[in-house]
Amino acid sequence: MEPRVDPSQRIARIASHLHPPTSQMEEISLLRRSDCRAKGGAPGFKVAILGAAGGIGQPLAMLVKMNPLVSLLHLYDVVNTPGVTADISHMNTGAVVRGFLGQPQLESALAGMDLIIIPAGVPRKPGMTRDDLFNINAGIVRTLCEGIAKCCPGAIVNLISNPVNSTVPIAAEVFKNAGTYNPKRLLGVTTLDVARANTFVAEVLGLDPREVNVPVVGGHAGVTILPLLSQVNPPCSFTPEEITYLTDRIQNGGTEVVENFASSHSCKDLSAVTRGRAGNLPARYGTVCAGPCRSMPVTKNIYVSTHNGMKYLFSLATKYANYLLCVFINFFELY
Numbered sequence: 001m002e003p004r005v006d007p008s009q010r011i012a013r014i015a016s017h018l019h020p021p022t023s024q025m026e027e028i029s030l031l032r033r034s035d036c037r038a039k040g041g042a043p044g045f046k047v048a049i050l051g052a053a054g055g056i057g058q059p060l061a062m063l064v065k066m067n068p069l070v071s072l073l074h075l076y077d078v079v080n081t082p083g084v085t086a087d088i089s090h091m092n093t094g095a096v097v098r099g100f101l102g103q104p105q106l107e108s109a110l111a112g113m114d115l116i117i118i119p120a121g122v123p124r125k126p127g128m129t130r131d132d133l134f135n136i137n138a139g140i141v142r143t144l145c146e147g148i149a150k151c152c153p154g155a156i157v158n159l160i161s162n163p164v165n166s167t168v169p170i171a172a173e174v175f176k177n178a179g180t181y182n183p184k185r186l187l188g189v190t191t192l193d194v195a196r197a198n199t200f201v202a203e204v205l206g207l208d209p210r211e212v213n214v215p216v217v218g219g220h221a222g223v224t225i226l227p228l229l230s231q232v233n234p235p236c237s238f239t240p241e242e243i244t245y246l247t248d249r250i251q252n253g254g255t256e257v258v259e260n261f262a263s264s265h266s267c268k269d270l271s272a273v274t275r276g277r278a279g280n281l282p283a284r285y286g287t288v289c290a291g292p293c294r295s296m297p298v299t300k301n302i303y304v305s306t307h308n309g310m311k312y313l314f315s316l317a318t319k320y321a322n323y324l325l326c327v328f329i330n331f332f333e334l335y
């Protein structure tokens with residue numbers, strides 16, 4: 001027979017996410033995995049989304065809540081987390097959801113997490129480059145990473161906040177200063193570029209995008225996005241005009257979305273879906289590593305960062321791909 005529990009205590013516990021500033025909510029946020037199991041969630045990953053109330057954060061939270069590998073989902077933002085948490089927590093999937101609002105609750109949001117996903121910060125407006133976001137987003141990422149170094153130094157960190165080419169090195173420096181840096185655990189999210197490349201190449205070839213796989217390496221801005229059109233699967237060939245068109249469209253896909261909105265916006269649906277599906281896309285291409293690009297040797301071999309470290313992929317087969325690689329390396333040499 002189950003021990004008698006005071007109904008008012010049970011109701012307070014279930015509804016705790018509706019009153020995030022209370023200490024009761026922070027206590028419950030420190031659930032152990034066994035506690036999650038007791039609430040119906042399978043044992044699994046503990047995931048925190050920082051910037052969870054934003055355009056990326058909300059659909060991402062929904063998709064992570066749908067992932068059966070996740071047992072505990074912490075939603076942190078400086079605004080609106082109570083509403084988002086209430087909404088997401090009503091989904092009838094296993095993961096337990098807790099909300100955290102504002103800087104005083106950051107440490108509780110991070111404690112014990114296995115994976116931190118960061119879409120916190122401002123998106124660009126039409127006419128802006130991702131670099132224009134640097135001044136605001138660099139500070140936000142730095143503060144959040146200081147919290148991670150303190151509260152969950154072993155967690156895998158996925159950085160979505162732009163400019164990804166800069167926020168990843170910032171995070172790396174914070175972790176180095178704290179003595180917690182592990183390059184295998186810090187990743188910038190560029191999976192969007194792979195999704196776009198698959199879609200645009202499929203359009204040109206008249207194929208189903210789900211059956212096309214285009215490796216995209218490099219960074220996540222303009223010429224640093226390096227689609228390897230000679231390595232497309234299924235094997236195919238393109239005319240020079242098609243190569244120019246595809247390269248330009250893939251490298252400027254984010255700008256295409258931003259320019260088609262009248263105000264501040266980023267590619268919310270595609271980015272959330274590519275992250276939330278975790279596994280459907282070849283994640284090894286969807287990352288920026290914090291390695292020293294300046295010392296990257298100019299070779300015909302392509303290496304990518306994976307969660308197991310740098311991995312050899314293949315040799316570049318075409319002059320055009322070599323040309324793009326040189327543009328990319330020159331960009332970082334000047335950077």
Ligand SMILES: NC(=O)c1ccc[n+]([C@@H]2O[C@H](COP(=O)([O-])OP(=O)(O)OC[C@H]3O[C@@H](n4cnc5c(N)ncnc54)[C@H](O)[C@@H]3O)[C@@H](O)[C@H]2O)c1
Pocket residue numbers: 050051052053054055056057076077078079119120121122123124133137140159160161162163164189190191192220265266267268271
């Ligand atoms: N890497 C990618 O593929 C990719 C894709 C899309 C968007 N982005 C980037 O992701 C970022 C977010 O985009 P969005 O469309 O969700 O913007 P948004 O404005 O809709 O949401 C950002 C959220 O971050 C929150 N926030 C701001 N400061 C914070 C802080 N200090 N701590 C916690 N949360 C904070 C805001 O309150 C807001 O809810 C932008 O920088 C955008 O450029 C990257």
Ligand SMILES: O=C(O)C[C@H](O)C(=O)O
Pocket residue numbers: 123124130162192220253254255257258265266267
């Ligand atoms: O382009 C942006 O500003 C958002 C994101 O990086 C994207 O590629 O859609």
